[in-house]
Amino acid sequence: MKRLLNLVTILAIVISGSATLLAQQSDYQIKKKFENRYSELLSNIEMAQKVSEIDSIIIVIDDFRSNYSEHSEMLDYALYPESFNSKIASLKSEARSSEHKLLIIENQAERLSMLTEEVSRFKGELANLNARSDSLRNEIAHSQQSEKQLSELVTRYRKSVEQRDRFIFDMVDSLFVTYNQLAPGTIEELSKKDGSGTIKASDNPLEIIDSILDENIETLKAGSKSFTTEDYLRIYALQTKVNEVWDNIGDNLIQIYGGKDKSKWKKSIDSDLKEWKASSSLSMWKSLDIYLEDRDLELGAFDNNTSFFMALDSFVSKASKKSDGEIISSSSYEDFKTFSEFWSSKVLDDWNNYIVDADVLTSSQIASIDGKVDTWGDKSEPFPTSLLIIFGIALIAIIGLITALIIK
Structure with a gap:
């Protein structure tokens, strides 16, 4: 037991x-x-x-x-x-984070798909505008027409180039809005599209930018006798805009659309941008200097924002000081009217957007000069002739009265 x-x-x-x-x-x-x-x-x-x-x-x-x-x-x-709950929470957190990233990518991909269609349209319209401008430019170069007919042809050419430039302004704005806000990770995802990182040339924004640069460099080389100062200011403002946009989105575009030629694209576009900037800057400042000389406004030498502002400031300040000693003379006032016409009708009106956009003068610099121009105007305006006559009569009467008193 x-x-x-x-x-x-x-x-x-x-x-x-x-x-x-x-x-x-x-x-x-x-x-x-x-x-x-x-x-x-x-x-x-x-x-x-x-x-x-x-x-x-x-x-x-x-x-x-x-x-x-x-x-x-x-x-x-x-x-x-x-713990059990922390592991589940971690999974859900990772899922939500991934969902947010993918949602952004899908939205960007949709926007880029729409832009791809726009890019094709951009390229077609730009090609038409370039062809029209080139045709007019060649016609001017080989024209045997009368002076009046040639003048009309030049006007048509200038309008054609202006229309093209405005189209480019709108186009680069569209590119900037789309490619400047790409989320982290989106660029890499898009660059892997189809496993190649490239798309057909007709849909490639890099091709269009390259075309814009080549055409504008050629336009500046061939258009010296056709363009006005306003045209050169607009072209300079356009290249400033394109440069700013490229600085912001150029790397993104190359990463997405450069494929196996990323270094080649970057080198080519950077080089053309540099050439366009130098050419448009030289042409614009030269044209502005000639415009002022033709109106007997001798500001002195200038070739950039700082020297132009200093030349304007010095010219207005000296002219204003000179007016202090010419109360009766009208020569100072005539000088003022000449400058004021340029300042009011061009700087403050017709050219203002291009001047500010291209940083030819900043808004604060314009305000500073404008205040001094007003002061100059107040100082330089001579007494009205009627007042001088009355003053003269009064002076003669006083002298006569004093003489009569002395005789008595």
């Missing part, structure tokens, strides 16, 4: 130990399966390419949580210092 009791005790211990071991093995297996499924879901989130895929994964995460919720206490212990 005693031996039987000992045997039963041993069996009970063995069964109890086996149950404990089985329970431990079961908890371990549950933990292992949980971790494997967690890693699988995390990998699925990282590999997702569409927002719809993330939405499906979020539903799977909810099912994953439901399936293991009954083991949450055990998993809290097994996963310490993390």
Whole structure:
């Protein structure tokens, strides 16, 4: 009997130990399966390419949580210092972050798809405008027409170039709005499109920018006798705009559309931008100097924003000071009217947008000169002739009165 009791005790211990071991093995297996499924879901989130895929994964995460919720206490212990809820929350956080990124990319891709269609249209319209301008330019170069007919031809050419420039202003604005706001990661994703990082030439913004630069450099070389100062200011403002946009989005465009020729594209466009800037700057400042000389406004030498402002400031300040000693003379006032006509009708009106956009003069510089021009005007305006006559008569009368008193 005693031996039987000992045997039963041993069996009970063995069964109890086996149950404990089985329970431990079961908890371990549950933990292992949980971790494997967690890693699988995390990998699925990282590999997702569409927002719809993330939405499906979020539903799977909810099912994953439901399936293991009954083991949450055990998993809290097994996963310490993390917990069952923190692991689920981490998955959802990763899913939401990925969804946000993919949503931005999909929106950008949609915008870029629309822009691609626009780019094709841009290229077609720009080609037409360039062809029209080139045709008129060639016609002018080989024209045997009368002076009047040639003048009309030059006017048509100038209008054609102006129309093209305004189109380019609008186009680069469209490029800037689209490519300047690309989210982190979007550029890399787009550059991998179709596995090549390139698109057909007709849809490539780099091709259009290259065309704009080549055509404008050629226009400046051939248009010296056709353009006015306002034309040169507009062209200078345009190149300033294109340079600013390129500084902001050029790297993005090359990364997305440069394909295997990224370095070649960057070198080519940077070089053409530099040439266009130098050419348009030289032409604009030279034309502005000639315009002022033709109106007998000798400001002195200038070839940039600083020297132009200093020349204007010095000219107006000296003229204003000179007016202090010429109360009766009208020569100073004639000088003022000549300058005022240029300042009011051109700087403050016809040319103002181009002058400010191209930083020929800043708004604060214009305001400073404008105040001094007003002061000059007040000082230089001579007394009206009628007042001088009255003053003269009064002076004669006073002298006559004094003389009469002395005689008496």
